[in-house]
Amino acid sequence: MVFEPAFTEGLVDIFERRIVFNQVLGLRVTEVLPDRVMGGLEMRPELVGHYAYNRVHGGVISACLDALGGLAVMAAMGARHMDESVEQRLQRFARLGTIDLRVDYLRPGIGERFVLKAEVLRLGSRVASTRMDFLHTNGTLLASAAAAYIVS
């Protein structure tokens, strides 16, 4: 199955613009598939967490991974409810909430650009579980995360 452009564009609009803090982060959505979403992030001086190494702040990583996990859940719900209008499926975002998030910081977040990946491990009727990765553009895994979301 393939998403209508209006659905994908709607999701990108929500995640890149309407969630204001994602704009502050500079989070970009690069791919929206029913079972996987991808994103990107450019390094900028505002995102520095450790001045000694010009390392991206751990909070930037966790914020981006939490957002991308939520996007993956929205995509999976969008795929499950293709009988609904684009508008109805996008409105499901209003009822999405993160229950909890775990992030493992594996390697220093040093780079000019980062790649983000999220997949839904299980989409239930009330809870969705996701797994997310934060990678260097050369493919090195810098951080890995898991989260649970309330859905409806």
Place this chain on the structure above:
Amino acid sequence: MVFEPAFTEGLVDIFERRIVFNQVLGLRVTEVLPDRVMGGLEMRPELVGHYAYNRVHGGVISACLDALGGLAVMAAMGARHMDESVEQRLQRFARLGTIDLRVDYLRPGIGERFVLKAEVLRLGSRVASTRMDFLHTNGTLLASAAAAYIVS
């Protein structure tokens, strides 16, 4: 025991200014004790995560709690190494790193100002474990977290 003003001011300088992303968040350090640190955060439009409810972004919460947990570890290490100079104790920050973080989002982060609290559950020679809370100014617990840090 009481910290020298130079040590406390040095920590505040690191956490409020030198960690640039903490400045973007607007994180304030309000208390630094050997066994507990406190912080504050003002709500601002840039921090919004859910436009429908003017809710603070979960990533803001996790970033602040990660930072405050790190501050609590710095304070606990500062208390353990009072034989070192202020400069030496502050330089320990360069070797501090978050291993992992878990955040439980309990209630919507809606408010004009938030209070943050962090305490060290255990400070080992290589790993420190912390527990953090994100509260409404009326005392309601909005999010709770745990993290492990590498220290040396």
Place this chain on the structure above:
Amino acid sequence: MVFEPAFTEGLVDIFERRIVFNQVLGLRVTEVLPDRVMGGLEMRPELVGHYAYNRVHGGVISACLDALGGLAVMAAMGARHMDESVEQRLQRFARLGTIDLRVDYLRPGIGERFVLKAEVLRLGSRVASTRMDFLHTNGTLLASAAAAYIVS
């Protein structure tokens, strides 16, 4: 408010006997209050995880803390639904499930007897969040945990 003995005894029966693996662990329920539950565990050779130190297995700790968090949720739901019969409230256990669990192992689990404590941080209509501690009988915190449960 105070629970009827039949409700408390019903919970103890579920958690000490009907959950067979809790019997294998030797988990004891020692207190059931609406906002906090307590338990106990005797050290036995079968529970050893690290033969070099006669340390209790991390899995014993996580299993006990997961169980006790579930008990705390059952108690909190019992208190919220005092209008239901004891039987109805106990049957809510059938719909309880752990979403996820995080355990921080702080200090070696060495001792003859351990004390467990769990409290509900938030009881929602669909999800409950808990915090649990695993302590030495002398009060030292050996492990700390957080979990989310699906409820209904």
Place this chain on the structure above:
Amino acid sequence: MVFEPAFTEGLVDIFERRIVFNQVLGLRVTEVLPDRVMGGLEMRPELVGHYAYNRVHGGVISACLDALGGLAVMAAMGARHMDESVEQRLQRFARLGTIDLRVDYLRPGIGERFVLKAEVLRLGSRVASTRMDFLHTNGTLLASAAAAYIVS
């Protein structure tokens, strides 16, 4: 590279027999590679967590995944220190400890036999991070976990 049989057998002996609680669980080691280890578990009445569904106890899952993550770290350290004797590499187990563990319970643990998988995401000089899966024999992912271990 390939492990000497004595090393693999030594690890199996530690994880299947000397860790007594793993014996109580019935955990079996089925494969030990430098970058991935596999295990198996037979369902038995003692392992039941939810009598209504004959479901395996969440604590059994977390205990097995914690153990298997530790085994993966031992294998990765074994591969890194091939210059050491088998005995020296096996003795590294004495200094291995779980820092923390997160388990996501995705689907009911119902089945006659389960498959376990663990891989090391990063092996540092002081901390190792792992990812683990608990699967039905038909390949369905039932639970997923992440853990950090102290190593030396």
